[in-house]
Amino acid sequence: MPNATASTSQPLPIVAALKDATVAALIALGLFFFLIGLNTDQGPSGALEVFPRFRLLAIVVAVVFAGALARALIFGRAPIGVGGTLTPWLSQAGDRIGPYVGPALLGFALVVPVLFFHNRYVLDLGILVLTYVMLGWGLNIVVGLAGLLDLGYVAFYAVGAYSYALLATHFEWSFWICLPLAGILAAFWGVLLGFPVLRLRGDYLAIVTLAFGEIIRLVLLNWQSFTGGPNGISSIPRPSFFGLPFNDEPGGFAATFGLEFTATHRVVFLFYLILALALLTNWVTIRMRALPVGRAWEAMREDEIACRSLGINTTNTKLTAFAVGAMFGGFAGSFFATRQGFISPESFVFGESALILAIVVLGGMGSQIGVATAALVMLGGFELFREFEQYRMLLFGAAMVTIMIWRPRGLVASRTPVLYLNGRKGAAAPAAQRKS
Amino acid sequence: MSAAPDAILAVERLSMRFGGLVAVDDLSFNAQRGHITALIGPNGAGKTTVFNCITGFYKPSAGMIRLSHRDGQTFLLERLIDFRIAQWAKVARTFQNIRLFPGMTALENLVVAQHNVLMAASGFSFVGLLGLKSYGTAERAAVDKARYWLDRTGLLGRGDDLAGGLAYGEQRRLEIARAMCTDPVLLCLDEPAAGLNARESAELNDLLRFIRRDHGVSILLIEHDMSVVMEISDHIVVLDYGVKIADGSPAAIRDDPKVIAAYLGVEDEEVEQAEAEVGR
Numbered sequence: 019m020p021n022a023t024a025s026t027s028q029p030l031p032i033v034a035a036l037k038d039a040t041v042a043a044l045i046a047l048g049l050f051f052f053l054i055g056l057n058t059d060q061g062p063s064g065a066l067e068v069f070p071r072f073r074l075l076a077i078v079v080a081v082v083f084a085g086a087l088a089r090a091l092i093f094g095r096a097p098i099g100v101g102g103t104l105t106p107w108l109s110q111a112g113d114r115i116g117p118y119v120g121p122a123l124l125g126f127a128l129v130v131p132v133l134f135f136h137n138r139y140v141l142d143l144g145i146l147v148l149t150y151v152m153l154g155w156g157l158n159i160v161v162g163l164a165g166l167l168d169l170g171y172v173a174f175y176a177v178g179a180y181s182y183a184l185l186a187t188h189f190e191w192s193f194w195i196c197l198p199l200a201g202i203l204a205a206f207w208g209v210l211l212g213f214p215v216l217r218l219r220g221d222y223l224a225i226v227t228l229a230f231g232e233i234i235r236l237v238l239l240n241w242q243s244f245t246g247g248p249n250g251i252s253s254i255p256r257p258s259f260f261g262l263p264f265n266d267e268p269g270g271f272a273a274t275f276g277l278e279f280t281a282t283h284r285v286v287f288l289f290y291l292i293l294a295l296a297l298l299t300n301w302v303t304i305r306m307r308a309l310p311v312g313r314a315w316e317a318m319r320e321d322e323i324a325c326r327s328l329g330i331n332t333t334n335t336k337l338t339a340f341a342v343g344a345m346f347g348g349f350a351g352s353f354f355a356t357r358q359g360f361i362s363p364e365s366f367v368f369g370e371s372a373l374i375l376a377i378v379v380l381g382g383m384g385s386q387i388g389v390a391t392a393a394l395v396m397l398g399g400f401e402l403f404r405e406f407e408q409y410r411m412l413l414f415g416a417a418m419v420t421i422m423i424w425r426p427r428g429l430v431a432s433r434t435p436v437l438y439l440n441g442r443k444g445a446a447a448p449a450a451q452r453k454s
Numbered sequence: 455m456s457a458a459p460d461a462i463l464a465v466e467r468l469s470m471r472f473g474g475l476v477a478v479d480d481l482s483f484n485a486q487r488g489h490i491t492a493l494i495g496p497n498g499a500g501k502t503t504v505f506n507c508i509t510g511f512y513k514p515s516a517g518m519i520r521l522s523h524r525d526g527q528t529f530l531l532e533r534l535i536d537f538r539i540a541q542w543a544k545v546a547r548t549f550q551n552i553r554l555f556p557g558m559t560a561l562e563n564l565v566v567a568q569h570n571v572l573m574a575a576s577g578f579s580f581v582g583l584l585g586l587k588s589y590g591t592a593e594r595a596a597v598d599k600a601r602y603w604l605d606r607t608g609l610l611g612r613g614d615d616l617a618g619g620l621a622y623g624e625q626r627r628l629e630i631a632r633a634m635c636t637d638p639v640l641l642c643l644d645e646p647a648a649g650l651n652a653r654e655s656a657e658l659n660d661l662l663r664f665i666r667r668d669h670g671v672s673i674l675l676i677e678h679d680m681s682v683v684m685e686i687s688d689h690i691v692v693l694d695y696g697v698k699i700a701d702g703s704p705a706a707i708r709d710d711p712k713v714i715a716a717y718l719g720v721e722d723e724e725v726e727q728a729e730a731e732v733g734r
Contacts, residue, residue, distance in 0.1 A: 302583070305583055306583070309572075309576050309583065309589075310569050310572040310573045310576055311573070311576075313558075313562065313565065313566050313569070314566065314569055316555070316557075316558060316562075317555045317558065317566040319557075320554075320555035320556060320557050320558060321553050321554070321555055321556075323511070323549075323553060324549070324553040324554065324555065325537075325566075326511075326536045326537045326540070327509065327511075327536065327537075327540055327546070327547050327549070327553070327633075328537075328540055328546075328566065328567045328569060328632070328633075328636055329537050329538075329539075329540030329541035329569065329570050329636055330537055330566070330569045330570075331537055331541075332537065433557060435558070435559045435561075435562055435614065436562070437559075437561055437562055437565060437593075437597060438561070438614055439561045439597070439600075439601060439604070439610075439613030439614050440613070440614060
């Protein structure tokens with residue numbers, strides 16, 4: 019008798035699993051009918067025709083069915099979710115290797131140009147990754163520390179790039195003069211954006227910053243006489259090694275140091291330049307977190323009203339966050355301009371803002387090492403899957419979903435306090451106890 | 455009503471209207487320096503609205519709120535922005551629904567409260583960015599002050615724990631400690647005993663008495679817990695529907711028929727009698 023009641027109130031596991039799998043297969047069928055089942059291609063007459071691919075569709079749906087069935091049978095019906103089986107294992111491993119990741123990454127970055135001196139592709143990829151690491155760290159100040167969701171960060175990248183390009187082409191000033199100027203101009207625009215959005219929070223702030231990013235791009239696109247419009251700005255001066263140009267002439271870098279001329283010198287120089295700029299961003303962020311202004315940023319992220327009740331001027335605090343974040347965006351922009359030698363509004367579309375924001379969010383808001391890792395993984399991943407062009411976005415999406423399920427607060431979710439009452443060790447012990 | 459010679463806070467003819475709703479109507483009262491003044495009244499009487507006016511979170515529709523320091527400096531609070539009231543006039547507050555920085559440690563919560571002192575010491579970040587020694591000294595002093603208040607509130611062992619992970623009573627005490635770290639002259643507590651058990655309430659009484667006695671801080675208190683109010687208050691102001699119905703010592707308030715009526719309601723015949731008086 020007990021068995022019978024059990025089976026009526028709770029269906030057999032296999033039945034439940036079959037039900038789950040059927041539902042999953044039906045969802046897959048609905049999703050993939052148009053994506054996979056129907057394909058448009060050039061027909062024999064040369065016009066576009068629709069070709070059905072029902073066999074492929076059937077295979078995909080069958081795979082989904084089998085997968086869902088296997089999952090339901092092996093793991094039971096509990097949804098894979100927050101606090102799943104992987105999380106404690108991952109976070110424990112993270113705690114153990116955590117302190118070594120940063121130095122290891124830095125050490126690796128330092129030797130990349132030596133190891134890959136003859137591999138131009140790796141050097142270029144390294145420069146690209148470091149640019150996004152720097153942008154990620156810059157945006158991390160605004161989003162991660164101050165908690166102001168900024169969807170238009172690319173605007174400051176653009177301001178920096180165009181400031182550098184215009185100053186360098188019109189006045190022929192050197193890179194080392196234009197770089198700080200571009201940073202200051204970007205910070206100025208950061209404050210300018212800051213003023214109207216001071217009273218906005220959350221979604222509303224996101225919308226206005228999104229619009230700001232678009233406005234900057236549209237101005238760059240349409241102000242033909244100043245920015246060159248869609249043609250952009252070309253022949254931007256390349257950086258020199260503190261006055262020594264990278265060319266094969268007698269006064270050039272190679273000749274001065276008695277080296278054989280190769281174009282790689284400049285690439286290596288650019289690599290170290292962006293590495294230094296990124297490290298500067300990191301250093302300033304770490305220092306500012308330990309200063310009252312950085313603590314106020316974090317406190318503002320936690321509770322703005324409480325901040326005001328403690329006499330913190332949240333207006334100034336927000337504006338400094340915008341300004342400092344924008345300044346580093348501007349630095350990255352001027353680096354971008356001098357590296358490319360050519361810029362146009364096409365480089366500063368919303369997609370870039372979204373990518374930088376994704377790096378910050380996936381890396382773990384407020385975590386420096388997490389952001390760097392996320393930049394490496396995402397841009398490295400993009401390159402790795404360049405051959406599977408069609409499926410790149412699919413894999414990207416899958417990676418996002420995976421992170422959201424297993425690490426909903428980003429790769430590195432833990433926040434390290436700056437101040438300790440009983441010293442670092444005294445704090446570590448109770449933290450470990452609480453976890454177990 | 456004119457301000458008594460040693461009133462730290464003088465509220466005069468304060469009104470606060472939200473559209474058609476009059477939350478506070480023509481309220482006047484004084485809080486004496488070095489006293490614990492309690493603001494009581496049934497739910498919705500407008501107590502928190504008064505607090506929000508005093509601490510600048512609301513701009514009063516009418517009236518004047520004057521705060522005077524011991525050195526004779528006076529501030530008209532209705533003209534200052536909220537964070538200036540905390541920074542210049544030195545009025546600190548806690549919230550009815552606790553507002554800590556949950557993701558930061560207890561120690562950091564208390565150091566954030568010393569923002570303005572540290573900000574000046576860090577040369578508005580420029581000096582601090584270079585890591586000069588003077589800032590290090592200021593920061594150590596700030597940590598010492600935080601340590602002192604953690605000790606006073608019985609939280610010394612939890613200084614490096616996240617504020618959001620503390621027990622409810624501990625969070626209440628931490629919020630008071632945080633307010634005290636701003637060096638206030640007037641401490642406004644919005645229902646500090648809410649959700650505390652009898653033992654914790656008694657500890658709270660001791661803490662508030664200590665703050666008043668050893669730090670010379672005047673306290674303005676909203677509270678429903680009569681064991682707290684009657685025991686530690688020097689002066690009680692009773693609000694009902696935004697109007698002051700009584701003002702006096704705890705003993706006087708306890709026996710005031712209007713206060714009893716507001717809290718417990720009145721007999722039906724009294725209502726009829728009152729209606730007859732107004733000619734219905």
